[in-house]
Amino acid sequence: MMPIFMSPLAFWGLLALAAVTAIYLFRRQSRNIRVSSLMFWSHVKVPAEGGRKITRLQIPIVLVLELLILVLLVLAAATPRAVTGDQLVPVALILDDSLSMSAGSGETARSRALAWLDKNILARNFVRLTMIRAGVEPEIIGRSDLKAAEASHLIGGWRCRSPYSDLNAALRNVSEICSPDTRVLVVTDRTTQQVLADNISWLSFGQPLANIAITTANRYALGDVDRCFFEFVNFATAPARLQAEIVNAGNGTVLERLDLELAARSHRRVRLSVKDTEAEIRALVKSDGIDYDNQAWLLPVRPEPVSVELASLSARLRPLLERTLTSSGLAAVVASGSHLAFFEGAGEITPVSGRWNFVIHNATQPVTVRGSVAVDKNHPLLGGLPKVLAAWAFDRNFSVAGQPLMSVAGVPLLIAAEDSHGDRTIFLNLTADRSNLHATAVWPVFFWNLLNWRQQANPGPTQFNYRSGMEVKVNLPTGVKNLKVISPSGRETEIPVWRRNAGFIVREPGIYSLQSGEMNWKTAANLNSVEESDLTGLQTSLPEIELASGDASRYFSDVRWWFIVPALLLLILHQWLLRQGRPGHVY
Template sequence: MSFAFPLAFIGLLAAPALTAIYWLRSRSRKRTVSSLMLWMDQRQLKEGGLLIDRLQTPLLLLLELLSILLLVLAAAGPMVRAGTAAAPLVVVLDDSFSMLAGGKSSPRHRGEESVRSEIRAGGYSAIRLVLAGTAPQILGEAAEGGSRMNALFDHWKCYSPSANLEEAITFAFALGGDRCRVLVVTDHAPAAEQIDERLEWRAFGRRDDNVGFVTATRTDRDGQDRCLLEIANLSDRQSQTDLVVEAANTGGFREIKRSRLNLSPNGTERIVLTLAHGAGEIRARLGDDALKIDNEVMLAPEREQGVRVELAMNNEALRDLVQKAFEAIPSAEMVSSAPDLVVTDEAASDVRPGSWILRFITDQPAESFIGPFVIDRNNQIAEGLSLDGVIWGAGKSPESTGALLIMAGNIPLLTATDRADGAREIRFSFRPEMSTLQRTPAWPVLMWNILNWRASEMPGVSPCNLKLGSDAKIKLAFGTTAVSVREPSGSSRELISADRIITFNADEPGVYEVTAGTARYSFAANAVRKEESDLRQTTSGNWGSLFALNGLEQEQRSITWIFILLLLIVLACHLALVSRDLSAGRSAALT
């Protein structure tokens, strides 16, 4: 046993003082009287005095001395060894993709063997595994050997674009409690402030040169499908590698480009490819090296979302203004049936379910407004829109329905209402003969934003090409609530959404296939992160120890509560004896 506050033993000096109080007693002179009948208390006083007498009431004295002893022991903070056999273990596993460097001798494989050996050694009350990716994730509780531990390690895939070890270690200590031990398995050395007395850091990295993709994007704009590939030489010497670009066709891929790249030390090379119209998935590959995951990227078609627009307008002047504005937008397709957006100036019109309506209000008493204009900047319809110096002719009624997007004072100019079929109706109060809006840059900006708003709400996946670990947003058609996502590994996930939007985290590199009712979509995720592809900072070594603790409070457990409990029992006995003596004194006085 040890004590956290040994200076508390100074309190034992109270014991001799208490003994002296019981030793020194008052002695009365002897007097002879004729009778004792007038005396209130005939007993000898025992409250103390200046003369030495034999000890009286020894049981009370012993109880009070024992109370002092227990109080001092409790104040000293008694500690006993907790015993390492009962400590829980939390293993933090680096889940970044640099852990895959080296193939079968990668830090991931060697780290797994090290953790298995630690678990087989035993001596822990519980063992938990935590993945350190962009955010910590609990894998579960491991057991020595068996299928359960194998299943947990199967989830350690090392596909994360980064490893937030500091957050994962903090999470591990909170998960394990005050006496837990934390074992970190990674491929790089720790920062000095990350070494804790209860933490052991094991690194299994190996410094190496690497060439890999650090950027891979694909765009489809103005009718041209382009790919941008950026390859980095993450070494201090000249490197060469082969680049092969392939396009998907029936039954596989066909080669469309092959080149030999000569990369300067720490240099990069950018390659832009213009693809044929309607090209499918693109695969680009580099030669093998230490890290394979960044040697291949897949790019799904990034189609520009077109919007089918139908004009159903009676006002010829207004129709001409709207038609010219939409025809100048490449993503707008003017149609006469099955539109995505119907533009009308009629008070009521029948449209197919799911079609948006842009309704111009021109039949109300109107006046010209020069501002101030109030614009809802949280809505994408206001992006890049300025109404300074604009004269807007519109109805002067303050009544409105739906969300207010643009107002002139308290007069609604542009509002939006959600319909029961999941579509929207945009009400545009506008009188062109009383306005200059159509002759300012604000007019095409407004039409462009309305069209883009409609395009952003159309079913599909965005973005179609993203970095590993990022989220893809799947927008469902009205009436569709469930989707099936087939991952690159071949497994499938069934997802359900009530608001027609599903956010899916792409935690595995490759192409994902989405089935939403009768619709089919695809998107791709790639391991492109320069910091993870750079293997020059990786290293091997051990820092800290699971059992080499310096802090006393970390190694021992407080038993102060035991002494406090005993003290309360002793004080209760003391109180019982004192109460008994007082009762006996009162009885004697009455008799």
């Protein structure tokens, strides 16, 4: 970077150049000398006196060196300072990565921000930049302390694809990784009412836009059909035409078509029943130019039923449990290869990877109690369980390793254990012949919780429809190390698996493909964000920015040595030439 001279009066010293040059000119004027003989002057060169022949100008090298030394000393005396190395002005850019920054058919808030940054920040070579992409989570672009040229290349990674922008988290991140004197620029499309610190500038590049969006999409199972719900909202300050379709994405059948006038700041809700519970449902707004909130997907919500084995149960218990499990709608009885197996007594159990076991312990001399039972309501097995008021026959000496979930008088009635692979065994201390637990409301609720808990542990995502920004949790079989995720834009990511579980955050709206070996699943992410769809509050506000506020001299280094060192080297050369001088030779 070019230095800044803090003492410009020192440039008057350049007048010394004229004085030195004048000394040489007057000293070298010819004068008459009387000599006795010319015999020893035969080889002296005669200076040019004019004519048509061009001769080289004889400028003494010593004169040139002396002039250069004087120039360098004058520049050093002018107290040069420059921003160098770690003295570059620290600047942190917090870049709003939300989808609203990319809204618009032509010029967007992002494009306006990039043009401003290129002119006012990236063109200044005296800054060192830390760029933070503020999306669902703050993320550094590249590395900290980038030079302006590096930042210009990397800022293209700011795509504005996040479902929302947590600017406060980004500000906290800056306070942790940057020095207190860092100049912080928040680049967004909305103004703020926050009281900002002196080193923070809030730059907004938004412009109000009209928009029709899908703000709600939901699907749930109801008997033999699925119910779907959509909400369309006109966020404009004037009426707008809504043209939309809800279709079966598999066969293209139009389930609902909308063509109506929506008043300003009003909404339209659509509810419909879908008989094909395996169908993928898609809603599409056709009359709006902002794409990211014009679509919504609803995938099938019915997970795979839990396969259960009941072959080891007695003739009295088997029909009772089979009737309870099948009526829940979450189970299917199979002969082998089940997700969940029921046993009477723990002696018959053979461990199988991926299978849970439910053991009913029958006491030979049971004790019956009718009264309050201690229940851990925070456990998935016991959530929503009504108060236990039943005659419960149990073995007072029963004890196995695991977590007690229900107990009475210090005796465990229900215990859950987990092995090293994550497979679980549940022990129920119950003598069914002398109990009436199965005749109470506790019985169906408990087994519905059991099946739902086991269903959540089946391989695949725990649910299929998400809002953008939520975390997708995926269960995987033993031995799987990675889960391949393909985003709606086609980007592939390998997610590591820990204890048969993998998770990732869905940022981009659309359909995600999940792959693990031969297993494949789909999940849908919908924006469903009023904050990102309501663009009427976008504004432009660009306060004046002074990057080196306060004592700017602290960012500049004294660089007089840039000029003193060359001057000393030239002085050494000057003295060497004088010592090597020969008579009759012009230096």
